[in-house]
Amino acid sequence: MTAHVAEEAPRTAPATPAREKGRAGTWVRLVLLLLFVLVFLIPVYVLLVTSFKPLSEADPAQAWNLPKVWTTEAWRVAWEKLEPGIVNSFLLAVPGSLISAALGSLNGYVLSKWRFPGADVLFTLFLFGMFIPYQGVMIPLVQLMVDMGDALGVQLYGGIPGLVLAHVVYGIPICTLIFRNYYVTIPDELIEASRVDGAGMLRTLWSIVLPVSGPAFAVVIIWQFTSMWNDFLFAVFLTGPTSWPATVMLNNIAGAVTTPYSQQMAAAILASIPTMVVYVLLGRFFMRGLMAGALKG
Amino acid sequence: MTRVRRWLPGLLLVSPSIVLIAVFVYGLLGWNLKLAMTDKHNEIAEIPGNFAGLENFTGIWSEERWGLSVRHSIVFTVVFVAGALVLGWLLAFLMEKGIRAESGFRAVYLFPMAVSFIATGVVWRWLMNSATGEHAVGLNRLFHSMGLDFLQWQWFRDPDWGMAAMAIPAVWQMSGYIMALFLAGFRGVPDELREAARVDGCGEWGVYRHVVLPMLRPVTLSALIILGHISLKVFDLVVAVSGKQIITDVPATFMWTAVYDSHDPAKGATIASYIVLSVVIFVVPYLIWNARKGNRP
Numbered sequence: 001m002t003a004h005v006a007e008e009a010p011r012t013a014p015a016t017p018a019r020e021k022g023r024a025g026t027w028v029r030l031v032l033l034l035l036f037v038l039v040f041l042i043p044v045y046v047l048l049v050t051s052f053k054p055l056s057e058a059d060p061a062q063a064w065n066l067p068k069v070w071t072t073e074a075w076r077v078a079w080e081k082l083e084p085g086i087v088n089s090f091l092l093a094v095p096g097s098l099i100s101a102a103l104g105s106l107n108g109y110v111l112s113k114w115r116f117p118g119a120d121v122l123f124t125l126f127l128f129g130m131f132i133p134y135q136g137v138m139i140p141l142v143q144l145m146v147d148m149g150d151a152l153g154v155q156l157y158g159g160i161p162g163l164v165l166a167h168v169v170y171g172i173p174i175c176t177l178i179f180r181n182y183y184v185t186i187p188d189e190l191i192e193a194s195r196v197d198g199a200g201m202l203r204t205l206w207s208i209v210l211p212v213s214g215p216a217f218a219v220v221i222i223w224q225f226t227s228m229w230n231d232f233l234f235a236v237f238l239t240g241p242t243s244w245p246a247t248v249m250l251n252n253i254a255g256a257v258t259t260p261y262s263q264q265m266a267a268a269i270l271a272s273i274p275t276m277v278v279y280v281l282l283g284r285f286f287m288r289g290l291m292a293g294a295l296k297g
Numbered sequence: 298m299t300r301v302r303r304w305l306p307g308l309l310l311v312s313p314s315i316v317l318i319a320v321f322v323y324g325l326l327g328w329n330l331k332l333a334m335t336d337k338h339n340e341i342a343e344i345p346g347n348f349a350g351l352e353n354f355t356g357i358w359s360e361e362r363w364g365l366s367v368r369h370s371i372v373f374t375v376v377f378v379a380g381a382l383v384l385g386w387l388l389a390f391l392m393e394k395g396i397r398a399e400s401g402f403r404a405v406y407l408f409p410m411a412v413s414f415i416a417t418g419v420v421w422r423w424l425m426n427s428a429t430g431e432h433a434v435g436l437n438r439l440f441h442s443m444g445l446d447f448l449q450w451q452w453f454r455d456p457d458w459g460m461a462a463m464a465i466p467a468v469w470q471m472s473g474y475i476m477a478l479f480l481a482g483f484r485g486v487p488d489e490l491r492e493a494a495r496v497d498g499c500g501e502w503g504v505y506r507h508v509v510l511p512m513l514r515p516v517t518l519s520a521l522i523i524l525g526h527i528s529l530k531v532f533d534l535v536v537a538v539s540g541k542q543i544i545t546d547v548p549a550t551f552m553w554t555a556v557y558d559s560h561d562p563a564k565g566a567t568i569a570s571y572i573v574l575s576v577v578i579f580v581v582p583y584l585i586w587n588a589r590k591g592n593r594p
Binding site for chain 2: 026029030032033036037040041042043046047050060061063064103106107109110111114115116117120121122123124125126127128129131132133134135136137138139140141144166169170172173176200201202226229230231232233236247250251254255261264265267268269271272275276278279283286287290291
């Protein structure tokens with residue numbers, strides 16, 4: 001695990017380092033924190049160790065031991081079973097997160113810099129969408145997808161496009177929030193100056209705002225990518241077997257009594273690799289997305 | 298007129314999102330509620346169903362399974378929210394004054410957030426395997442080999458406290474996030490304030506009690522809202538750990554059963570409405586409070 005997650009919380013060095021009983025206190029804290037690290041990593045140990053075990057070691061007595069014989073057989077089988085799901089997940093999460101970011105950028109820009117009467121009320125109405133339990137819309141959403149698909153002559157329900165649509169729509173609140181909070185930090189004078197120079201709204205967006213939007217795009221794309229990749233509820237309700245993403249396939253693989261633990265664990269790791277890569281490489285942006293989710297405006 | 302020309306383009310630019318949110322969030326919530334108030338208990342028959350008022354809402358309480366799922370949800374929520382808050386706060390408290398390799402610690406505590414409940418469910422189902430004695434695997438095996446057999450229990454299969462066990466993986470997954478929130482809260486307390494309190498004769502505990510704690514209140518509230526709304530709609534974790542067992546039924550899994558196994562849309566919609574209601578009750582006051590505060594960064 002790298003250190004990228006670090007930066008978010010302001011790094012104020014302790015004003016008064018190591019006061020009187022500082023030394024002992026620091027050691028106690030360090031030991032406690034290390035203990036928690038061990039606890040947090042137990043599931044990782046189990047996943048890795050079990051995934052490399054041959055079937056012959058599926059013995060309770062050896063459950064916590066390292067494999068005597070290391071084998072990647074379970075990984076091979078898990079990959080065979082899971083691959084279509086992983087492909088589907090990419091087909092869902094890559095376009096989905098890009099569209100989400102584009103929409104969020106437009107909304108955030110308007111709600112921070114081209115505000116109209118009632119913009120705050122609208123924003124709060126949007127935010128509520130962030131908290132609604134998706135169960136509350138699931139049943140009619142299926143019906144709406146079927147009807148819309150029929151009307152448009154495309155297959156929305158049961159396929160990836162419908163799933164992308166759902167994620168994009170219900171991602172609007174968080175994406176708008178992240179971009180709005182980011183754009184608020186752009187000085188109004190900059191926008192004013194651009195107006196005075198005769199630039200319209202879109203022109204200002206294009207040549208003043210978008211060029212400095214990189215970090216916000218990174219946060220939103222990572223955030224949406226992760227939540228689309230990890231989603232299960234929408235996928236279960238809206239997709240059919242050929243378009244199941246990795247989470248649904250993993251659940252089916254792991255739910256089958258006949259699947260050996262080694263394969264289940266290998267499949268679980270495989271299904272988590274993309275989001276873990278995102279976390280390790282871009283943890284700082286991932287973290288900012290989390291903080292935005294906390295409504296810590 | 299010029300005023301209108303100033304804000305109209307902005308309104309037009311967000312109008313697609315306004316329409317989408319209006320239809321997909323508010324429209325579908327309404328549709329779901331309407332469906333819940335009909336007697337459409339058969340998905341196959343293409344009848345729209347008659348208006349039935351609140352009949353479904355009251356009728357469901359006579360089902361044993363519903364009572365169970367509500368009880369489970371309450372136990373899960375209490376254990377999960379309290380567990381994640383306390384652990385997250387403790388981790389932040391231990392790190393608050395800065396510690397060696399802090400970013401490494403943070404990275405470890407936070408990584409579970411990046412992984413899906415479905416993937417972590419695979420390993421936690423193994424860790425919380427209910428077999429005991431010689432056949433035990435998972436944590437029960439660990440207890441056995443450490444000579445702590447009295448700690449072995451049924452985990453999520455325990456009829457009374459199974460949902461407390463179910464909350465353990467959720468705490469594992471979310472406490473790092475709460476830690477990050479609290480850490481940002483701790484670091485947000487200006488050093489001058491702490492110093493001033495010390496000058497006024499406060500001991501370290503006094504500084505903490507009178508300066509830091511009060512300033513952590515907003516963070517605690519955010520954390521509470523986030524954990525609470527995750528808890529009330531929990532679905533993937535339960536499915537991944539235990540499948541569709543009545544013993545771990547929560548409203549969200551019960552709704553899944555109503556829709557897919559009993560093919561009863563009105564009942565599914567009723568359960569969905571209850572889940573929405575439970576979230577609305579505490580999220581809406583929070584959103585209003587947040588909007589009054591002015592949403593400023």
